[in-house]
Amino acid sequence: MQNKKDREILLSHGSGGKASKDLLSMVYNILGDVVINRGEDSGLISTTEKSAMTTDSYVIDPIFFPGGDIGKLSIYGTVNDLAMVGAKPKFITVSLLLEEGFSFSSLEKILHSIKEAAKETGVKIAAGDTKVVSKGKLDKIFVNTAGVGKIIHAQDISSQNAQVGDDIIVSGDIGDHGTAIMAHRNKFESKLKSDCASVYPLVEKLIEANVEIHTLRDPTRGGLASILNEIAFSSRVDIELEETKIPIKNTVQGICDALGIDPLYMACEGRVVIVSPSSNTEKVLEILHKEASGKNAAHIGKVINKSQNPNLLLKTFIGSRRILPLLTREQTPRIC
C-alpha cells in the first residue's frame, strides 16, 4: 500500500475506471466552487455579448519556481491573453496531462494554485480533463487552458493599430519571470521572483477611465523586444525605445549579464505593454502608478514613423541608435 505522502499517479488513474474517478473527485474537491461543470461531458455557458477566446499550453521546467508554479501560470497566462484584446475573463478550461509516477502532493499543490488564481481573476472553470501517459512520454505535468472573455472596449485593440504619435508604456519592471527561472536553473542565490500575475485589473482600470488604447500586448516568450518587433511589423511602423527609460531591476540586469543574455528578450508573466496616443500618456501613467502592480510603469518609447520595412530601434545609453532585431535562436527554452 502506498501511504498518502508519497502516492504517485499511475496509468490506472487515466483508465476511466475507479482510479480515474478517485483522481477526479480529488480535483473537484480542491477546486470547489470555481468549477461550474459537475461531471457532464460539456459545461454550459451563456455568451450573448461580443467575446474573445484563446488557448495556451504550459510546459515550464521547473514546475515550481520562485514566485509561482505551473498552475498559477496556466490561469494567469490565459487570462492575460484575453485582457490583451480588451476582454474581461469569464470562463476557462483546464486540461492536465500527467506523467505516470508524478506525485499526488505536487498535483494537489498545483490544483490549489489553480483555484486561487481562478478565484482572484474571477474566472469559472467550465470544463476540464485529465490524461495520464506512461513514464518518459512527457515531463511531469503539462497544462492546457482555454479562456473566454467578454469584450469591454468599444474600439478594436490590435497589434495592427499602433500609429505614428503613439507612446509605448510598460506596466512595470521587465524580464523578472524569465530571469528568475534562469537564476533558479543555474542555482544562483537570489531573491528575485517571477512577476507571474493577472494584468486584467490594470487593463480594466484603463478602459473604465476611457483611455484610448490602440494595442495591448503581454511580453511573455521573447520578452519586450520580441513583442514590440511584432507590433512594429503588424502595424507597419518604426518604434523607438529609450534604453535609459526601460525599467529593469538591478538583480535582473546582473543575472542576465552573468549569463550573457539580454533582459530585453526575457519573458514577463505579469506585465502589459500599452500603445496609446501620446496625449493620453500622463493619464495612463497616473492610473497605473496608483496600483501596486503598476507602480513602476514607465513611458519607454514611441511610434516614430510609418515604414514599409518596419524596425524596432533602441536609443542606447550613449544616445546612439541601433536595431533591436527578432532573435534567431531562443535564449531560454521552456520557461512558460
Next chain:
Amino acid sequence: MLEKFKNNPKLQNLLRNIDKNLQDILAQKDKINIMEICGTHTVSLLKHGFRNYFADRINFLSGPGCPVCVTSQHDIDKVIDLAKQGVHLAIFGDMMNVPGTRSSLEKEIAKGATVDIVYNPLQCLELAKNSNEEIIFIAVGFETTIPVIASLVQDAQRMELKNLSILNLVKTLPNILDYLLNNLELNLDGFICPGHVSVIIGEEPYKIVTDDHNIPVVIAGFEPVDLALGIESLLDQIKTGKPRVANRYKRMVKPEGNIKAQKLIQSVFKPADVEWRGFGFVPKTGLKLREKYRQFDANKKFDIKPEESKNITGCICDKIITGRKKPLDCPLFGTDCRPDNPIGPCMVSMEGACSAYYKYGKEE
C-alpha cells in the same frame, strides 16, 4: 554598481570630451582605426551603439580574440575526428555548431557521438568519475579560461583519473598582437585590450605593442562608461603622440594581474608555437602541457588523424579575425551564412564578429 557604468549622467560629458578630441585629431587625418581584440568588446561596442555613434570617425576592427573563431580548421577537424572515434567529448556550447571540413559535431551527434556541453571545465571531473568511458575536454580559450583548465589537469592527477584528457587548443594573447603588427599592414591607431584576459595577465605584457610598435593601448571594461573611458584614453594618447598601456578597468585589473593564476598556468603548461585560423603557426602564442602531465594529453593518448582540412569556400572569417575585413564585406553574410545556418566560426560563436554584427549591427 551596474547603473554607475551603464546609465551614468557623466557619460554625456565624457562623450562631449571625446567628440572634441576627435575633431582635433581628424583635422590631421581621415579616420581612426581601432582594433578591439576581445569578442565581448565587439558585442559591447555594437550593442551599446558605439559603432553607429562614431560611424564616419572611428573604424572599429575586430581582432583575434574569440576563442572559437581563432581555432584552426585543422583543429576543428581533429575535434570532429575524436567524436567519430566514439569517445565522450565535453565542450563549451559555442563549439557545437562550428562546421568542419566534412562534418560538424552536431552532425556526428545525430549519428550517435556523445558530446556534453559544459559551462565550467571542472564539470569534467564529475563526468569522468561517474563513467567508464574516455572523457576528453576540448580546451579552447585564452588566459581567462586557462587557469581553470590548469586546475582541471591538476585535479585529475590528484584524483588519479585515468579516463580523462584534454585536447589542448588554448591560445595566449600578447605575442599574437606583435605578430599581427609585424606581418599585416593594418594602419592601426590603437588597441582596446580585453578586460577579462588582463585580470589574469595584468598590464606589462602589452608593452610589446606600445614600446616596439609605438601604438596606444587601453585595457577597458565592457559597459558603456568603461568603453567611453577606454576610447577617451586612446584618443588622448593619439593626440599627444605618447603611447602607453593605460588601464581604464582598474576596478578589476591590477597592474601585475593575478599572480596566483599566472603561477598555476606556468606549473601545468609551457609556451608553444600553435596554429591560428587566419595566421597559421605563430611562435609562442599558445601552450602545451608539461611532461609530468603528458598522460592527460589527448594528442598522445589517441591517434587523431582527420582527412586533409580545407577552409570553407567563400568564407572570410580568417580575414575578419585578423582585422583585414569586416563582417559586412563578406558576400555570404546574412544571406547564406546566418546564426541558424552558420558557414564560418565567426557566425557560430556568440562572441564572433559576424554573429554580433548580425544581431546588433544591421543597417537601418
